[in-house]
Amino acid sequence: MVRYGGNTTCIEVRTGDNDLIILDGGSGIYPLAQALMDELPLVAHIFISHTHWDHIHGLPFFNPLFIPGNEVNIYGGYDVVAQKGIEHALSTQFQYSYFPIREAELKARIRYFTIGAGETVRIGNAKVTPTMMNHPVLNFGYRVECNGNSIFFTGDHEPHWNIYDPDDDQFQEYESLINRQEQTIFDGMRNVNLLIADSSYTLEEYRKKKGWGHGTFDSSVRMARQSGARELVFTHHEPTRTDSALEHVFAGILEKYPREGREFEFHLAMEGRVIEL
């Protein structure tokens, strides 16, 4: 029995006015699309953290795209290597070799918005602001704020690490640049009610996966502490971990960071879990 779920990243956010914001279009967007069928026609705002498959490959299966009357707005960063905007994430997948329906045949009204770090997008009463994180491709963390409540989702993020050794001349300079960038990230997620953070690895696993672009349970705890988050959700579970193994790891984290020493709650992300702020 699957307890935590095996779909890739997709987070539904509902504002106080019931505006629909979706963070990432991983395979989790398919069950979400099924649940949305009662609400048609709809307006969806999908914010893509980055364009690796596990965060976009659910998009072609987002049924509202095929139905007239719906409006789907897709937001994301500029792909500096391909030198293309966020429309590239969808058009690449709707090529006929990979999918039977062409992009031109989609019936919903689709709009793309390529946005920059720190550029706030207003959705009704809500504000969504991207922050540049650290991953092998450009990755935005998103802060969503509405009526005094706020969440921050990191997308995939590995804490910055110094490429120099401590006795290299450049070490200090690089270290101060890292500190400045980390400060920008903490500022972007300052005092949120809920922080949803990439916690793929344990510290031991991370040693072999440094540079892969993912965080650890420990780095997420540090991030929550530094930024003053009130609740932390560990997400992006290592895909080879079974539910039992995940619980085992989590038990170790609970032991390492007991409730009485923390200013915030933390728990594991679970498919279908609803958190009200």
Add this chain to the structure above:
Amino acid sequence: MSDELAKQLEEMIARMPAFPASVQRVMQLTSDISCSAKELVRVIEHDPVMTLKILKLLNSAWFCLPRKITSIHQSVVFLGFNTIKNLALSIATLGTLSNKNAAGFDTHSYLKHSLSTAAIAKLLHQKFNHNDFDASDCFVAGLLHDIGKVVYAQFNPGGFAQTMELSRSKEIAVFRAERQVIGADHSLTGALLGEKWSFPHFLVECIGEHHETEKPGNEMRDSVIAANQISKTIGCGQRVTGKDSELPAVVADRFAMDLDDLIEHLGDLSAHLDHATAQASILM
């Protein structure tokens, strides 16, 4: 600069390849998935074309950054090492700048002069301003101060060849020959491009005012101007004579000494120059 000319230059820069050995080294390093980040960064930050292209991209409107990106280190911290690695790889796939080009552009001498100017500018900044942090910015400014020459050599090879010939036969500085042949000089063209690409103001100033400066400028600009002259005087660039071989008065005032005294004050530069020459040779 007219829109049409700017567009042509933009397209030319997009196609402009980097220096042969850095291209080769980037290919070599990136063929290993776990290649050393600091080794690759070292190759990129010593190649004027790669540095130029990465700074151009990072300071573009796509990122609307509150603070300008002024060095490759900052680019790596901001965009992540893997993205910079792939950018370097995509530049490397454009081919290499050839030493046998229609412009007769001597890429080895160019690199040697740019790298030595960068190293000396950084040293001057550290010695006179006691500021290590901006020293990297000063290195970048020294590395890119003559970038307009690469643009001329690529964009107007005939004009560039004529310029070099005139400079040699009449023994005049290259920028004076450029003004006669092309109607503008490399410092002006480099600065116009830097401005268009939203480069940091200090960098545009260092590129645009490194010849015939009369107005006072910032410390970094003066370090680059002095480094440019020192590099030529000690044999790392084309020697010039007369007024063009001296420090402009505003720069001499800054350091409170003339060129010879400044060179003497810096002491033994051989370690820095060996490094620049070695890097230029590696990059060829």
